[in-house]
Amino acid sequence: MQPERKLPATAIIREVGLRDGLQSIARILPSAQKIEWIRAAHAAGQREIEVGSFVPARLLPQLADTAELVAYARTLPDLFVSVLVPNLKGAERAIESGAHLMTVPLSASHAHSLANLRRAPDEVVADVARMRAAIDAAGSSILLEGGISTAFGCTLQGEVPHDEVVRLVRCLLDAGVDRISLADTVGYADPLAVERLFTKVRAVAGDKLWCGHFHDTRGLGLANVLAALQTGVNRFDACLAGIGGCPHAPGASGNVSSEDLAFMLRSMGIDTGIDIDALLALRRQVADWLDGETLHGTLWRAGLPKCMSPAQPEAVAV
Amino acid sequence: MQPERKLPATAIIREVGLRDGLQSIARILPSAQKIEWIRAAHAAGQREIEVGSFVPARLLPQLADTAELVAYARTLPDLFVSVLVPNLKGAERAIESGAHLMTVPLSASHAHSLANLRRAPDEVVADVARMRAAIDAAGSSILLEGGISTAFGCTLQGEVPHDEVVRLVRCLLDAGVDRISLADTVGYADPLAVERLFTKVRAVAGDKLWCGHFHDTRGLGLANVLAALQTGVNRFDACLAGIGGCPHAPGASGNVSSEDLAFMLRSMGIDTGIDIDALLALRRQVADWLDGETLHGTLWRAGLPKCMSPAQPEAVAV
Numbered sequence A, B: 001m002q003p004e005r006k007l008p009a010t011a012i013i014r015e016v017g018l019r020d021g022l023q024s025i026a027r028i029l030p031s032a033q034k035i036e037w038i039r040a041a042h043a044a045g046q047r048e049i050e051v052g053s054f055v056p057a058r059l060l061p062q063l064a065d066t067a068e069l070v071a072y073a074r075t076l077p078d079l080f081v082s083v084l085v086p087n088l089k090g091a092e093r094a095i096e097s098g099a100h101l102m103t104v105p106l107s108a109s110h111a112h113s114l115a116n117l118r119r120a121p122d123e124v125v126a127d128v129a130r131m132r133a134a135i136d137a138a139g140s141s142i143l144l145e146g147g148i149s150t151a152f153g154c155t156l157q158g159e160v161p162h163d164e165v166v167r168l169v170r171c172l173l174d175a176g177v178d179r180i181s182l183a184d185t186v187g188y189a190d191p192l193a194v195e196r197l198f199t200k201v202r203a204v205a206g207d208k209l210w211c212g213h214f215h216d217t218r219g220l221g222l223a224n225v226l227a228a229l230q231t232g233v234n235r236f237d238a239c240l241a242g243i244g245g246c247p248h249a250p251g252a253s254g255n256v257s258s259e260d261l262a263f264m265l266r267s268m269g270i271d272t273g274i275d276i277d278a279l280l281a282l283r284r285q286v287a288d289w290l291d292g293e294t295l296h297g298t299l300w301r302a303g304l305p306k307c308m309s310p311a312q313p314e315a316v317a318v
Helices: A017-024 A031-043 A066-073 A088-097 A110-117 A121-138 A162-175 A191-208 A221-230 A258-267 A276-289 B017-024 B031-043 B066-073 B088-097 B110-117 B121-138 B162-174 B191-208 B221-230 B258-267 B276-289
Strands: A012-015 A048-053 A080-084 A101-107 A143-149 A179-184 A209-214 A235-238 B012-015 B048-053 B080-084 B101-107 B143-149 B179-184 B209-214 B235-238
Touching (some): A012 A258, A017 A031, A031 A066, A048 A066, A066 A080, A080 A088, A088 A121, A101 A110, A101 A121, A101 A179, A110 A121, A121 A162, A143 A162, A162 A179, A179 A191, A191 A209, A191 A221, A191 B258, A221 B221, A235 A258, A258 A276, A258 B191, B017 B031, B017 B048, B031 B048, B031 B066, B048 B066, B066 B080, B066 B088, B088 B101, B101 B110, B101 B179, B121 B162, B143 B209, B162 B179, B162 B191, B179 B191, B209 B221, B221 B258, B235 B258, B258 B276
Parallel strands (some): A012 A235, A048 A080, A080 A101, A143 A179, A179 A209, A209 A235, B048 B080, B101 B143, B209 B235
């Protein structure tokens, strides 16, 4: 019998529904609703939220109010506020905004990188070095995260070799990123691949590897989170109601849903600080705002088990 | 860094859609369609199928043709045919039918056992001893499996202590079962509980612990399979299109879906012998027969990854 794996005592669910979720939904949620979402997520115990993306408003009008959202989110105590930035211009706006962290996506798939960003991965690395310089020149304390997308394969080129991902991680670290995250953008990852790639990247990036981003496109989202958790990662991106989705698989499930993930971690005795009942109440609110859109997740329907309290492990009445 | 876990090289998906799935759907599928389902599942590479249950037809008219299905399934080469039996009368019919294995459900939750079977768990153990005697008296080679349901908790009594599950496993072994399976009947399990309980039961039952049965009621079905797989179990019950469901959570997801599970195992390089494209074709057929019923699963929508062949690991074109 193999020994029980040591799991992290705590974990963080970084809510990315306001960015990764809303960017793939055509309707534009009013800023007032997004602010209410951020307020309620914080009240439910969420402490890291990616509030938007500094992309041109003509490309993603849904996220045009990102600066306003950062400003609001910064007023909430102990909330770590992050944004996505696609390029140097976006990075400059992020620095100005006062966000705590910016994530730069870099696609490990050459084909996906060219199709999506119109730049090869190594050109993106060069951009990242310029962002590092801009941060330092501004005397800003904002953290710079390199988010490697299509790390487990891509719908355009198929396989993405682990060695290429590891090479790009080294490049990003050399270019000056503070953090590394790995994303299964299209739902190609499986638990064994997750264990292997996270282990390889950990060997290169150490504690700078800090977040996993999994989509549930083929149903393996939470199994992949579990595999990453077992390698020691304890921060995961997730979207309330599993919004998001894969542009290459219409109708397919999107990101891991925050509420199901919170339930899994809570069941395993891993403290996320989240009040699941409050999160489910927020889900009902957001589902109402997004009426007609395809939502995902399962916990909202079945509810919490009889023996589980909604809040913290200390309060379990068993 | 923790060492990579050794995983089984092969795994078996025991299709239980014809029993656990259909018993919770009111409509009665004609025998000819069930026979076509069994034929096509076998042709797709499935080698273990639970074809029905020997319960009185007035209780479950959907499964009244179980003897006929066993007779047909026995004609297919290398197909291991199992049935569920609730009591001694059902066991006698199973012995007559020529099935290879019969599973007796025993609810580890006292409250659930009384509500569902109108007998306490220890009374069920006494029944199992009588079934053992009947098998031996008949000179039958049918295998006797004790399937412990609500092993991870129950909607009536909440928590089910691991010690009680282990005690019942000992009782079942003493009563003469050949095999033990553990079921998360209501979707209360989490990966850590799975790892712990399977490890404890393995210590008592050894290789007689041979199957895990997980529901996806709260989204953790495949994560729980992964946790069990990591303890060395390599046989899992699943239902095509995730039919089944939990009578206590209307509308909630049911069993782990066979096609998503086949995809996860295949992605991890674990050979199930299943041609996933053929299984997805069968899913379309069954979905057509069950038009209007709630189905589950995700792979059918997104399709296989670009770099994956539908059949065996040896054939991967990467």
